[in-house]
Amino acid sequence: MAINFEQVNFSYGQGKLAQPVLKDISASMPSGEITAIVGQTGSGKSTLVQHINGLLKPDSGRVVINDFVLTSQTKEKDLVKLRAQVGMVFQFPENQLFAETVLADVAYGPVNFGMGKEAAQAAAKKALQTVGIPEDIWDKSPFALSGGQMRRVAIAGVLATDPEIVVMDEPVAGLDPKGQADLLNLIENLKGQGKTIVLITHQMEQVAALADWVVVLHHGEVAAAENPLALFNRPLDWYQEVGIDLPRPAQFAEDLHQGGWPLGQRPLTVKALASQINQEVWGDE
Amino acid sequence: MNKIVIGRYLPGDGWVYRLDPRTKILITFIYVLALVFTNNWVPYVWATAFLILVLALTKQPLALYWSGLKPILWLIIFTVVLQIFFTPGSPVLWHWGFLRVTTPGVVNAVYVVIRFVLIILMSTVLTLTTPPTSIATALESLLGPLKKVRVPVAELALMLSIALRFVPLLLDETQKIMNAQKSRGMSFSSGGPIKRAKAVIPMLVPLFVGALQRALDLANAMEVRGFQDANQRTHYRVLKYGHEDYQAAAVTAVFVVVFALLVLHFG
Amino acid sequence: MDAIKIDNLAYHYEDQAPLFKNFNLTIQAGDWVALVGHNGSGKSTLAKLILGLLERDDGKITVYDLPLTEENLGKAREKMGMVFQNPDNQFVGATVADDVAFGLENQQVPSQDMPAKIEAALKTVGMAAFADREPHYLSGGQKQRVALASVLALQPKIIILDEATAMLDPQGRAAVLQTLKDLKKAYGDQLTLIMITHDMDEASLADRVVVLDDGKLVLDGTPAEVFEAGDQKLKDLGLGLPFSVQVSQALKVQPPHYLNQQELLQWLLTLNK
Numbered sequence: 001m002a003i004n005f006e007q008v009n010f011s012y013g014q015g016k017l018a019q020p021v022l023k024d025i026s027a028s029m030p031s032g033e034i035t036a037i038v039g040q041t042g043s044g045k046s047t048l049v050q051h052i053n054g055l056l057k058p059d060s061g062r063v064v065i066n067d068f069v070l071t072s073q074t075k076e077k078d079l080v081k082l083r084a085q086v087g088m089v090f091q092f093p094e095n096q097l098f099a100e101t102v103l104a105d106v107a108y109g110p111v112n113f114g115m116g117k118e119a120a121q122a123a124a125k126k127a128l129q130t131v132g133i134p135e136d137i138w139d140k141s142p143f144a145l146s147g148g149q150m151r152r153v154a155i156a157g158v159l160a161t162d163p164e165i166v167v168m169d170e171p172v173a174g175l176d177p178k179g180q181a182d183l184l185n186l187i188e189n190l191k192g193q194g195k196t197i198v199l200i201t202h203q204m205e206q207v208a209a210l211a212d213w214v215v216v217l218h219h220g221e222v223a224a225a226e227n228p229l230a231l232f233n234r235p236l237d238w239y240q241e242v243g244i245d246l247p248r249p250a251q252f253a254e255d256l257h258q259g260g261w262p263l264g265q266r267p268l269t270v271k272a273l274a275s276q277i278n279q280e281v282w283g284d285e
Numbered sequence: 286m287n288k289i290v291i292g293r294y295l296p297g298d299g300w301v302y303r304l305d306p307r308t309k310i311l312i313t314f315i316y317v318l319a320l321v322f323t324n325n326w327v328p329y330v331w332a333t334a335f336l337i338l339v340l341a342l343t344k345q346p347l348a349l350y351w352s353g354l355k356p357i358l359w360l361i362i363f364t365v366v367l368q369i370f371f372t373p374g375s376p377v378l379w380h381w382g383f384l385r386v387t388t389p390g391v392v393n394a395v396y397v398v399i400r401f402v403l404i405i406l407m408s409t410v411l412t413l414t415t416p417p418t419s420i421a422t423a424l425e426s427l428l429g430p431l432k433k434v435r436v437p438v439a440e441l442a443l444m445l446s447i448a449l450r451f452v453p454l455l456l457d458e459t460q461k462i463m464n465a466q467k468s469r470g471m472s473f474s475s476g477g478p479i480k481r482a483k484a485v486i487p488m489l490v491p492l493f494v495g496a497l498q499r500a501l502d503l504a505n506a507m508e509v510r511g512f513q514d515a516n517q518r519t520h521y522r523v524l525k526y527g528h529e530d531y532q533a534a535a536v537t538a539v540f541v542v543v544f545a546l547l548v549l550h551f552g
Numbered sequence: 553m554d555a556i557k558i559d560n561l562a563y564h565y566e567d568q569a570p571l572f573k574n575f576n577l578t579i580q581a582g583d584w585v586a587l588v589g590h591n592g593s594g595k596s597t598l599a600k601l602i603l604g605l606l607e608r609d610d611g612k613i614t615v616y617d618l619p620l621t622e623e624n625l626g627k628a629r630e631k632m633g634m635v636f637q638n639p640d641n642q643f644v645g646a647t648v649a650d651d652v653a654f655g656l657e658n659q660q661v662p663s664q665d666m667p668a669k670i671e672a673a674l675k676t677v678g679m680a681a682f683a684d685r686e687p688h689y690l691s692g693g694q695k696q697r698v699a700l701a702s703v704l705a706l707q708p709k710i711i712i713l714d715e716a717t718a719m720l721d722p723q724g725r726a727a728v729l730q731t732l733k734d735l736k737k738a739y740g741d742q743l744t745l746i747m748i749t750h751d752m753d754e755a756s757l758a759d760r761v762v763v764l765d766d767g768k769l770v771l772d773g774t775p776a777e778v779f780e781a782g783d784q785k786l787k788d789l790g791l792g793l794p795f796s797v798q799v800s801q802a803l804k805v806q807p808p809h810y811l812n813q814q815e816l817l818q819w820l821l822t823l824n825k
Contacts (some may be wrong), residue, residue: 096465098490113468119361176750178790260823274802418646502641510655521653
């Protein structure tokens with residue numbers, strides 16, 4: 001297991017005004033796989049993932065990230081070690097760009113984590129290639145790029161340190177369909193390189209298409225931790241209760257079921273849905 | 286960012302909430318002014334009693350005010366240290382080199398802390414119980430006479446209300462950018478002064494760019510909704526003094542008169 | 553009646569190649585039009601040109617027979633409202649009610665008339681219970697509905713939504729889209745909706761879909777026309793297809809013509825009786 005939350009509690013504020021956000025969280029995110037974190041807005045997803053690189057520390061319990069143990073006692077100076085292993089892509093990461101050139105921005109992380117100037121440049125170039133930013137704009141200002149390009153440069157800035165674990169909070173939000181598809185492709189490639197991915201998302205279609213494992217949060221507690229197939233084949237009222245949707249193909253199959261069709265396993269992709277329909281109507285195998 | 290209480294508005298239904306914002310601004314102003322005139326514990330006890338009454342009338346938990354004071358604790362401590370060590374006079378209680386602690390220094394420090402806390406709490410009551418736009422509208426009304434001497438009061442009031450409206454948003458954004466750059470290994474605590482100053486750039490540039498973007502968007506949104514001239518607008522929140530305001534004026538008058546008598550008597 | 557008529561529009565951003573050149577588009581009063589295209593295709597720029605937030609190089613824009621000129625700008629804008637992408641950057645007021653009031657204050661509506669208008673507008677979008685809330689206690693979807701109420705309070709004839717759902721979670725998005733459907737039902741021909749989006753499922757809600765690519769109009773028609781005849785083009789542009797079309801295309805026997813999701817469901821159910 002790459003990441004292990006063990007009975008983690010966390011509150012914002014203290015004393016009487018404390019608002020508990022994570023309540024007794026125990027969950028694992030397997031190494032080399034894509035784990036999706038889902039749940040309603042305000043369920044604690046962002047708070048949870050900020051524990052993975054020590055931006056937040058648990059009030060009680062502990063988080064084990066590879067061989068690093070994070071507790072309430074962990075010292076700030078030790079966190080640098082952790083952050084070098086964990087890349088964190090925040091929502092709308094283009095808002096963190098600052099440098100004069102694309103290349104300098106991407107090299108910021110590697111330099112901070114102690115790489116020499118040349119090594120940092122080389123790492124930055126490699127990361128820019130990974131995210132598909134063409135060489136002719138490496139020396140341009142990041143603020144002169146299109147929204148989709150800025151997003152990818154920001155992600156390159158996180159990947160440049162070659163982290164073992166990559167955490168992404170809604171990475172495709174606001175992008176057009178092409179930009180979304182490109183980025184989802186990139187995530188699969190990162191998994192192919194053996195990285196552990198933790199992905200916060202509201203899009204159940206993404207969960208169905210990408211995730212190997214899903215952790216569902218509800219009011220700061222773990223409502224489910226299982227693979228997508230199991231998750232999306234729970235009784236209908238459960239989704240209502242925790243406030244998540246079914247992927248569209250599964251929901252459509254459910255609508256057909258309401259209209260009198262038999263229901264087998266809920267399909268997670270358009271292809272699976274179509275083949276279920278084909279079989280039902282035309283007896284096609 | 287839930288820690289910050291000073292400057293924040295919190296909806297509620299206490300008696301203070303029903304006051305006209307102008308009344309609250311005037312009372313706060315009078316209160317702060319009054320505290321400047323004394324260095325004796327008796328008037329301070331009276332002023333503290335008045336403040337406790339006001340806090341009670343907001344119907345907000347006292348813990349809230351306490352947590353509001355906490356972030357400025359270091360500022361208070363700093364002031365105390367300055368007062369204690371650098372007030373001349375006698376008797377000298379303790380000295381080491383140019384540092385000395387004197388009885389007037391200690392007494393002064395105590396008064397400074399009390400004054401500081403009272404002023405902060407009273408101002409917190411104002412901002413906590415009054416929506417920012419109302420403060421702006423009230424200032425526009427109170428400063429209205431200045432329009433005659435060509436002070437752009439309406440524009441300034443609108444600017445103030447929008448600035449206040451964006452404070453929580455910008456604080457939030459600062460936190461987000463700080464988290465993002467920390468994740469990329471940013472550290473404020475290493476290197477010499479120049480290196481440290483340089484470390485701020487990755488924070489400031491995105492914050493500035495973001496704020497600029499917000500400003501441009503907001504300008505568009507305001508323009509589309511027909512904003513042209515701050516002076517040619519009507520107001521949704523109409524200020525009208527009600528009977529609560531007369532009650533407040535009476536209570537404040539009693540406070541001021543007694544306070545003045547105490548100051549005259551005890552100094 | 554034409555709600556908006558654009559003739560020979562030309563526009564370019566500073567130091568960039570022309571985005572629009574001889575661009576023409578007419579939008580009928582009472583239509584619900586989806587303006588789609590990938591990022592950078594010019595759809596948001598077009599909206600800003602229509603509202604006079606950007607100054608065109610050349611051409612003519614008419615809003616309900618009123619030519620958009622410097623003198624007419626205020627009058628023309630009174631007929632239009634716009635909801636922007638970022639819910640936070642268009643919230644002017646300190647509370648929900650104050651925000652709705654902002655436009656009314658600009659139009660110099662008498663103070664005593666405002667509460668009723670504000671309440672009516674908030675009721676329409678289902679946010680009346682939140683009148684005294686501050687923006688940072690609202691979800692993104694709620695903020696966008698308030699933005700819609702702020703626009704509605706001014707009783708515009710045209711509402712332009714510039715990727716108004718792009719930053720929302722699925723619940724927020726669904727609530728905003730439902731509000732739009734309700735509005736369209738309530739106002740009918742009295743309200744023209746122009747919805748800028750790159751989500752094809754959202755676009756399929758409209759009566760007319762207009763596809764832009766690099767400032768050029770590449771497809772234009774009813775959802776049926778655009779999604780049926782233009783499916784390859786949409787794929788080439790990287791825009792994708794609505795869910796119902798994706799499913800239809802994967803079926804062994806495809807439906808005779810374009811069906812939206814609800815229609816596809818019905819078709820399949822009758823097919824299997």
